[in-house]
Amino acid sequence: MPSIKVAILGFGTVGEGIYRILNERKEEIKKETGHTIDIVSILVRDTAKERLATPGTRITDDVQEIFATGDIDVVFEAIVGEEPAYSYLSEAIEKGCHVITANKTMFAQHGPALLKHAAFRGVQVCYEATTAGGVPIIRTISGLLPTDRVRRIRGIFNGTSNFILTKMREEGIPFEAALHEAQVLGYAEADPTDDIGGKDAFRKLMILSALSFGRQPDWQDVPIVGIDGVTIEAVKDASAGKLRYRHVADIALDENGALHGSVGPVLIGPEHPLYGVDGVDNAIIVDTDHLGALTLIGPGAGMYPTASAMVGDLLQIVGKREAVVVTS
Numbered sequence: 469m470p471s472i473k474v475a476i477l478g479f480g481t482v483g484e485g486i487y488r489i490l491n492e493r494k495e496e497i498k499k500e501t502g503h504t505i506d507i508v509s510i511l512v513r514d515t516a517k518e519r520l521a522t523p524g525t526r527i528t529d530d531v532q533e534i535f536a537t538g539d540i541d542v543v544f545e546a547i548v549g550e551e552p553a554y555s556y557l558s559e560a561i562e563k564g565c566h567v568i569t570a571n572k573t574m575f576a577q578h579g580p581a582l583l584k585h586a587a588f589r590g591v592q593v594c595y596e597a598t599t600a601g602g603v604p605i606i607r608t609i610s611g612l613l614p615t616d617r618v619r620r621i622r623g624i625f626n627g628t629s630n631f632i633l634t635k636m637r638e639e640g641i642p643f644e645a646a647l648h649e650a651q652v653l654g655y656a657e658a659d660p661t662d663d664i665g666g667k668d669a670f671r672k673l674m675i676l677s678a679l680s681f682g683r684q685p686d687w688q689d690v691p692i693v694g695i696d697g698v699t700i701e702a703v704k705d706a707s708a709g710k711l712r713y714r715h716v717a718d719i720a721l722d723e724n725g726a727l728h729g730s731v732g733p734v735l736i737g738p739e740h741p742l743y744g745v746d747g748v749d750n751a752i753i754v755d756t757d758h759l760g761a762l763t764l765i766g767p768g769a770g771m772y773p774t775a776s777a778m779v780g781d782l783l784q785i786v787g788k789r790e791a792v793v794v795t796s
């Protein structure tokens with residue numbers, strides 16, 4: 469049985485999820501693809517940290533140890549921040565590996581360069597998990613593009629912000645109390661700045677812009693407003709008028725071909741497709757020439773939704789068998 473050798477960079481929430489799914493679904497993956505998946509190496513920052521046992525897999529804090537063997541077919545990347553993730557993935561592509569990433573901070577900035585590099589080297593870069601976690605938005609838009617044209621993308625891209633706005637409305641509590649609840653429940657990071665300040669949603673919007681329109685607007689031209697300025701009084705006033713606050717990232721193509729993006733809280737009424745999307749869910753509306761508006765709703769984060777999107781990417785790569793270097 470031919471095997472595909474993979475490395476996982478990062479073994480936190482997402483990295484561990486990838487490991488678990490690849491093991492739990494071993495037989496199904498073998499049946500579906502005809503290949504076994506061999507998790508050769510895992511990269512972490514601190515090898516002394518106590519973590520899930522991974523028998524037969526090398527755990528290292530030295531990425532060169534992973535690349536030196538020259539036998540890795542696919543690199544999963546689930547570390548945090550632009551660097552060293554971008555450098556590691558550039559090196560992986562240069563060495564002929566396919567890459568699958570969940571790292572939106574890195575991909576919003578460097579995705580176009582990685583995709584260009586990968587095309588030159590004849591490998592694939594998959595990034596479904598960077599945007600809306602388990603919601604298959606990248607696959608959906610990629611599937612539409614050959615026959616249709618995307619006009620506008622808007623949606624709720626940050627589950628933490630949506631959870632906080634929902635709590636404020638349902639329980640009548642102020643922003644700080646709702647944020648605290650999100651942190652206690654593990655929905656918000658210890659440092660929630662990028663979530664509540666709108667940067668996280670902005671990055672996902674830029675990733676979708678590059679995919680859908682082949683380019684991103686100048687980042688400075690996109691106003692980014694978070695939910696931290698939304699008061700409980702404003703939420704109550706909105707509710708009294710049957711309106712709801714949603715934190716919406718929006719990008720549209722105008723008739724002259726210019727892109728207009730914005731990220732911030734907006735008031736919407738009951739007829740709007742985002743009106744009923746409460747809690748940590750993400751929701752994305754894609755407007756196209758042929759379909760009108762298509763709405764996708766689902767879990768935007770979490771170990772299994774995110775890792776499952778990445779394993780889905782692997783199956784997509786393996787499906788294109790001629791592109792994969794398979795070792796026996």
Ligand SMILES: NC(=O)c1ccc[n+]([C@@H]2O[C@H](COP(=O)([O-])OP(=O)(O)OC[C@H]3O[C@@H](n4cnc5c(N)ncnc54)[C@H](OP(=O)(O)O)[C@@H]3O)[C@@H](O)[C@H]2O)c1
Nearest residue numbers: 478479480481482512513514546547548570571769770774
């Ligand atoms: N969590 C989610 O639901 C979710 C959803 C979508 C996308 N993402 C993205 O997925 C990525 C991973 O998120 P996460 O929640 O799994 O993060 P996490 O729990 O903080 O785990 C990060 C992992 O990366 C390792 N790491 C960090 N910097 C490293 C470095 N310089 N060299 C080697 N290893 C390094 C850490 O090593 P140690 O364990 O030794 O500290 C840890 O194992 C992020 O880019 C995030 O934005 C996450």
